[in-house]
Amino acid sequence: MKTTETPAPLPAESGAPITKTDLQPPPPAKERKEGTVLNVFSHGVLVIWAFMVVLPLLWAVMTSFKDDRSIFSSPWSLPDSLHFDNWSRAWTQANMSDYFLNTVLVVGGSLVGTLVLGSMAAYVLARFDFPGNRFIYFLFIGGMSFPIMLALVPLFYVVNNMGLLNTIHGLILVYIAYSLPFTVFFLTAFFRTLPTSIAEAAFVDGASHSRTFFQIMLPMAKPGLISVGIFNFLGQWNQYMLPTVLNTDPDKRVLTQGLVQLAVSQGYKGDWSGLFAGLVMAMLPVLAAYVIFQRQVVQGLTAGALK
Amino acid sequence: MQHGKYRFIVGFLALPLGLYALFVVWPFIQSIYYSFTDWTGLSPEFKMVGFDNYSRMLDDDIFWKSLQHSLLFALLLPVVTIGLALFFAFMINVGGRKRRNGPVITGVRGSGFYKIVYFFPQVLSIAIVALLFAFAYNPDSGAINSLLRGVGLDDVQPLWLGDPDLALWAVMGVLVWSTVGFFVVLFSAGMASIPAEMYEAALLDGANRVTTFFRVTLPLLWDTVQSGWVYVGILALGAESFAVVQIMTTGPGGPDYSTTVMVLYVYQKAFRDGQAAYATTIGVALLVVTLAFAAVVMRLGRRERLEY
Numbered sequence: 001m002k003t004t005e006t007p008a009p010l011p012a013e014s015g016a017p018i019t020k021t022d023l024q025p026p027p028p029a030k031e032r033k034e035g036t037v038l039n040v041f042s043h044g045v046l047v048i049w050a051f052m053v054v055l056p057l058l059w060a061v062m063t064s065f066k067d068d069r070s071i072f073s074s075p076w077s078l079p080d081s082l083h084f085d086n087w088s089r090a091w092t093q094a095n096m097s098d099y100f101l102n103t104v105l106v107v108g109g110s111l112v113g114t115l116v117l118g119s120m121a122a123y124v125l126a127r128f129d130f131p132g133n134r135f136i137y138f139l140f141i142g143g144m145s146f147p148i149m150l151a152l153v154p155l156f157y158v159v160n161n162m163g164l165l166n167t168i169h170g171l172i173l174v175y176i177a178y179s180l181p182f183t184v185f186f187l188t189a190f191f192r193t194l195p196t197s198i199a200e201a202a203f204v205d206g207a208s209h210s211r212t213f214f215q216i217m218l219p220m221a222k223p224g225l226i227s228v229g230i231f232n233f234l235g236q237w238n239q240y241m242l243p244t245v246l247n248t249d250p251d252k253r254v255l256t257q258g259l260v261q262l263a264v265s266q267g268y269k270g271d272w273s274g275l276f277a278g279l280v281m282a283m284l285p286v287l288a289a290y291v292i293f294q295r296q297v298v299q300g301l302t303a304g305a306l307k
Numbered sequence: 308m309q310h311g312k313y314r315f316i317v318g319f320l321a322l323p324l325g326l327y328a329l330f331v332v333w334p335f336i337q338s339i340y341y342s343f344t345d346w347t348g349l350s351p352e353f354k355m356v357g358f359d360n361y362s363r364m365l366d367d368d369i370f371w372k373s374l375q376h377s378l379l380f381a382l383l384l385p386v387v388t389i390g391l392a393l394f395f396a397f398m399i400n401v402g403g404r405k406r407r408n409g410p411v412i413t414g415v416r417g418s419g420f421y422k423i424v425y426f427f428p429q430v431l432s433i434a435i436v437a438l439l440f441a442f443a444y445n446p447d448s449g450a451i452n453s454l455l456r457g458v459g460l461d462d463v464q465p466l467w468l469g470d471p472d473l474a475l476w477a478v479m480g481v482l483v484w485s486t487v488g489f490f491v492v493l494f495s496a497g498m499a500s501i502p503a504e505m506y507e508a509a510l511l512d513g514a515n516r517v518t519t520f521f522r523v524t525l526p527l528l529w530d531t532v533q534s535g536w537v538y539v540g541i542l543a544l545g546a547e548s549f550a551v552v553q554i555m556t557t558g559p560g561g562p563d564y565s566t567t568v569m570v571l572y573v574y575q576k577a578f579r580d581g582q583a584a585y586a587t588t589i590g591v592a593l594l595v596v597t598l599a600f601a602a603v604v605m606r607l608g609r610r611e612r613l614e615y
Contacts, residue, residue: 042398043415049395050424052484057427059450060439072448076457121323124316136324143331147545147597149570150590151334153348153577154341158334177330180323209315238432240550245578256434260554263438276442282435290430294423297430302493 060283064276071272086277094271096278098251099258105168106243106254107236110175114232115225117176118183119191123213125184126191127199137188143181152245159246166249174242179232186231186303190224191217230293230300237286255282338587348583360588369564369572370589374596376475377569380482380543381600385536387483392490393532395425397520399491400498401506422495425488433485433547437554440481444468444555468556471565478551478566482543490535497531498524533608540600544593545570569593 063071064086066079090096125137155174156165164170194217202212218225240256247253253261259278290297342360346353364370399418415421428436443450444467452464467477501524509519525532542548549570553559560567560575569589577586 042394046395046398046415046417046421049391049487050421053424053427053488056439056443056450056484059443063442075448075450075453117323117326120319124319128312128316130313130316136320139332140327143327145541145597145601146335147541147570147590147593149545149549149573150338150587150594151331153573153583153586153590154334154337155330156578157348158330158337173326174330177326180327180331184323209311210318213319234430238434240432240434241546244553245574256432259438260434263441263554279435279438283431283439286430286432287427290426291423294426298422298426298492301429301489302496 057283057287060276061280064273064280066273068271068273071276083273086273087281089271090274090278090281094262094274094278095253095258096255096281099253099255100281102168102252102258103237103255106171106175107233109169109172110179110236111229111233113172113176114179114183114236115229118180118228119187119218119221119225120213121180122184122187123191123217126188127196137184140181140184143178144185148178148241152241156245166247166252168252171243171247171252171254174246175236175239178242179236183228183232186228187221187224190221190228194220226296227300227303230297231303234286234297234301338590341584342588342591344584346584347581348577348586349581353584356584360585363585364588364592369567370592372564373567373569373572373589374592376567377544377548377593377596379475380479380548380568381540381596384479384482384486384543385539387479388486388539389490389532389535391483392487392494392535393525393528395421395487395491396494396498397516397524400495401516401519401524422492425491427488428485429489431485433550434554436481436485437551440477440484441468441555444477469562471562474556474561474566478548478555481551481555482547485547486539486542490539493531493535494528497528501527529608533604536604536608537601540604541597544568544597544600549574569596 059076062079063075065082065084066086067083070077070080121140125133125140159165159170159174162170164173198220199212199216202216203209207215238256239254240260243254243257247257250261259275259282262275262278341353343355343357344353345356345359399414399421401414446452446464446466446469449467451467455461455463465473468474505523505527506519509523514522548568552561552566552568552571553574556562556566558564558566560571570593573586573590573593576582576589
């Protein structure tokens with residue numbers, strides 16, 4: 001995906017080459033005036049929206065360093081001193097460290113599982129002709145448009161009957177299953193675009209199908225795997241509905257769940273500053289990762305939707 | 308490539324397909340079956356009751372309220388989100404004033420910065436966003452009301468989430484906040500692939516920016532807009548609205564069920580009230596609404612595909 005990488009404007013020197021645009025007649029005065037008004041207006045709106053996005057986040061960061069009293073008395077003032085104890089209290093006493101660990105375990109496991117299983121299924125569906133191919137493909141991608149909530153009630157009992165309720169590995173398996181529709185959809189399209197000659201050559205040379213897949217095709221599919229990997233990472237890291245239903249053991253909570261529970265319970269205890277510290281703790285890693293890997297994240301998230 | 312082909316296919320498909328069938332497909336089929344039973348979810352016993360759940364649903368005031376709210380979400384949220392995103396994306400990519408000797412089509416100054424910042428909410432969990440705004444909406448100590456006090460609007464101190472007339476709109480605003488950025492970036496990508504000559508031609512013909520938008524940009528972007536429309540609609544009917552309503556509004560479901568949406572009602576009936584069969588019935592209604600929504604958008608949006 002190319003975003004607007006417009007070349008930097010050339011310096012306005014007399015020696016600059018005459019382009020087609022220079023030959024345009026100057027716009028009439030009325031139009032130029034309208035342009036200015038529109039410009040000021042549109043710039044204003046863009047700036048206002050940027051503020052509306054950033055202010056709540058800044059407010060949360062600021063609040064996480066304040067003591068409880070000033071949170072209530074003056075919500076917008078800067079903290080009088082930086083109360084780092086909020087952060088350490090949230091990390092240790094409010095179990096944020098456990099929630100983090102659980103989330104990392106669940107997302108790590110399911111991300112690897114999603115990519116491996118998803119690419120296996122997509123490879124077979126994209127490259128082999130066999131009876132039922134189309135049916136299985138549409139069965140997979142049909143899952144993208146169904147409301148998860150409908151399946152959640154029976155799913156709870158399926159998971160319960162298998163003894164997987166309130167377990168990390170149970171959550172991992174369910175995450176993988178619900179990530180497969182988009183992953184298979186995306187990677188099937190991707191594998192179709194890869195050249196077949198290399199894989200065929202490897203196969204003629206005596207490599208098995210699985211070896212061809214793991215040693216030749218999978219490395220070639222790396223760009224696609226990265227895109228779909230980022231998409232799934234964000235989706236699974238931010239998942240709220242599945243753990244809320246399938247994971248009610250307080251020790252196994254993931255970050256989003258833990259924070260919401262914390263908000264309910266801390267509301268009574270009145271530790272608002274600790275709560276805000278936990279909130280910011282959960283926000284900052286993803287925001288930082290996004291700013292660093294901005295291009296890949298945007299590509300990963302928009303690649304599927306643009307198809 | 309025939310040797311061992313079928314063994315390989317089965318070997319590679321078995322695990323993914325098995326997981327998917329077990330955790331996704333099978334529960335879907337089951338839920339439709341359960342909607343014809345009187346299963347509570349608490350005990351394994353149940354019997355078939357035909358369409359009892361469905362007729363009960365039609366008499367259920369809260370169901371109708373939740374349906375109404377869900378439809379409002381599904382209709383209004385895409386309009387506002389996509390409208391705003393199209394405007395922002397157009398400004399960022401095309402709306403810039405021509406600089407001398409620069410390219411004819413540019414975005415406003417700082418467009419790269421806007422694109423990065425606008426995308427922020429998209430990477431945050433909707434649950435965390437909901438929590439953050441639940442605090443911001445707090446009538447006494449929240450950021451919003453104290454901001455209003457700060458600019459001298461002492462009399463304007465709404466209860467936000469506590470006001471039955473306002474709560475739904477307050478919740479919807481949060482979804483707009485968190486979704487717009489994604490579409491700004493998505494539409495920007497689409498606009499970047501529109502050839503500059505098209506804009507140059509329009510400009511030479513004397514089109515202003517409003518005309519350019521409606522005659523050039525929007526038609527060429529229509530496919531993306533349409534899939535975005537379906538995407539927001541499904542989000543609004545499903546997971547996202549569940550998280551915001553469940554986390555933000557009191558009850559949950561708001562004062563006097565003023566913010567209950569269908570997915571929340573399914574959840575409450577199944578996991579709070581122990582009426583699993585009835586919950587799946589509402590779930591089936593939700594499925595019907597979702598599919599109908601997607602079909603209507605696809606149908607209304609059908610245009611001749613423009614090649615460029």
